[in-house]
Amino acid sequence: MKIAVVQTASTQDKAANRDLVTRLVADAVRSxxxxxVLPEAIMADFATEGGSVGELAEPLDGEFVGTLRKLAAEHGVAIVAGMFERSCDEVRPYNTLLTVGSDGDLLGAYRKIHLYDAFGYRESDQLTSGDVAPVVVEVAGLKLGLMTCYDLRFPELSRALVDAGAEAFVVPAAWVRGPLKEYHWTTLLTARAIENTCYVAAAAQNGKKYCGLSQIIDPQGIAVAAVGEADGFAVAELSTERLAETRRRNPSLLNRRFTVAPR
Structure with a gap:
């Protein structure tokens, strides 16, 4: 399967963000x-510290999802993108990843489990965490495990996704800049690929707040396509043959001792 990870920065202007998504998807499908894969919070950016994104949140049948479904059907391409989804708490919505199939049907929604209460920030003040359960969707015959940004720091989620059948991780993010943060981002992406012998496709926001560095990493930990700091996209082929060969040569999932490895 060929996959494109898109890098850009959203604002809190939802209409402008929908226009941006429409243009970027049209650009990416030419490849x-x-x-x-679009970044986390591409529907609308996070509020400033002490603010709220409650009024920006939408249901899964709202305008943003409608735009994604229309784009997917129009271009015949599946799309993953991040949004704020209404929850039972009007002030604290979910941070949700949507997967839309190439026919425009909604394939799945993952509500971020690990909220970014770290490095002096408290995402839980703005958002509600999702259920502690892995979400895997199938696109073009490949099983994709969904993760969002800070989830990357928790290897137990990636293990749960692999045990649920994931062959690749899709990681939309808005990874905040800061001392050594870019190093953490690239290191953790590579580690999740190597330790789980799977592909990792990471689409990040960029700009003044976020680090960018979107990339696609193969099961051996090699970045086969990447974007630097500017807007753009990277494209790579995800090969089930390479995945199978890597897992044959490095059967670390089968050799685990602390859980029963899938066979």
Whole structure:
């Protein structure tokens, strides 16, 4: 499967963000991907410290999801993108990843489990965490495990996704800049690929707040396509043959001792 990871920065202007998504998806599909991955919070950016994104949140049948479904059907491409989804708490919505199939149908929604209460920030003041359960969707015959940004720091989630059948991790993010943060981002992406012998496709926001560095990493930990700090996209082929060969040569999932490895 060919996949494109898109890098850009959203604002709190939802209409402008929908226009941006429409243009970026149209640009990316010219390279022929079967899946386009957009960053976390591409529907609307996070509020400033002490603010709220409650009024920006939408339901899964709202305007943003409608735009994604229309784009997917129009271009014949699956799309993963991040949004704020209404929850039972009007002030604290979910941080949700949507997966829309190439026919425009909604394939799945993952509500971020690990909220970013770290490095002096408290995402839990703005958002409600999702249920502690892995979400895996299938696109073009490949099983994708969904993770969002800070989830990357918790290897137990990636293990749960692999045990649920994931062959690749899709990681939309708005990874905040800061001392050594870019190093953490690239190191953790690589580690999740190597330790789980799977692909990792990371689409990040950039700009003044976020580090960018979107990339696609193969099961051996090699970045096969990447974007620097500017807007753009990277495209790579995810090969089930390479995945199987890597897992044959390095059967670390089967050799685990603390859990029963899938066989």
């Amino acid at each position: 022929g991907p079967e899946l386009v």
